[in-house]
Amino acid sequence: MPSPRRRIHLLFEAPWQELRGGWRLFRLLLVGAILLAVASALLDETELAAAGLDGWILPLELLVTLFFALEYGLRLWACVEDRRYADPLRGRLRYALSFAALVDLIAILPGLLWLFGMDLRSLRFLRILRVLKLTRVSGSLDLLADALRAEADALIATFSLAMVALVLAAAGIHLFEAERQPETFGTVLASMWWAVATLTTVGYGDVTPVTPGGRFFGGLVSLVGVGLVSLPAAILAAGFGEQLRLRREA
Structure with missing residues (x-):
């Protein structure tokens, strides 16, 4: 029986076809959060106001920031299950500085800056960069890195x-x-x-x-x-x- 940390690691790293039940649902929720966050950044405030959706921007930003922060924390906690990051301290630090982890951190950054008083409109580019997280969910980022190393x-x-x-x-x-x-x-x-x-x-x-x-x-x-x-x-x-x-x- 795998430990809870091992199960969390597999939740994020296992291919889609190997996921079951609630793990698949969590992965789908993550994809949905990414798409909603990027869509809210792409749409102009006037377009959202015309559709009567402008009141949803701030609650949505708070929700996706909390969700991405939870995901980042779980990934950081479970990364030691990967042999590359096996050391509890140095391994986690090395993981936090990896490109994949920086993509996750960038996804949290707009929400944190907004909580500290910055206008969301000035953070639009950072919010759009959340689309990079789709490569994390699909595993294509790791696949690309492996292909680049091999070739x-x-x-x-x-x-x-x-x-x-x-x-x-x-x-x-x-x-x-x-x-x-x-x-x-x-x-x-x-x-x-x-x-x-x-x-x-x-x-x-x-x-x-x-x-x-x-x-x-x-x-x-x-x-x-x-x-x-x-x-x-x-x-x-x-x-x-x-x-x-x-x-x-x-």
Whole structure:
């Protein structure tokens, strides 16, 4: 029979399909609290007033803050069940400084600042950041971290290749266009904006080559950019798939 602390740890960390009864209900309540908190931050006060819901903002903020604080306290108490945070003092401190725990703390912060007298409207951005908690509930944050760690070498190699392509693209377009468009391509550094927009295939169109050589070079850079953009996505997709397979087999 697992201890109460172990059961609390499993409540937060176990996959959805392994939860039963009240544990599933608690997870659903947590998701509902996150969605309500984010929705109240996204909606303008005038829209809420028009719908007759403006009187619910402060009680809702108090309720979700208490709920998130309870969740944070339970996670901090039960985190020692994870081998990474087994030490009762240093383990909890290390957990509190982890990115996942900081996401939970950010969710509580707007309510605490409001209780100390700050206007909720000035805290809107912090309240919207509560949407990050959805990654905690679904476990996608841990999955992403595991995938990034597993594919770190490939991602670093791709990033290095992208930096080389960025510098070469900026230097090349500067060579072709500096004389005709000195205000835009006068230096390699100034040409970086065009290189970023072209390599990422965004192509804002605010800066474009006008010489035949520059246009030809721009076409080549665009083709290279298609491959560079797809590489990290493919690597991360493979990493996600591998981590999902490992979790199913565990």
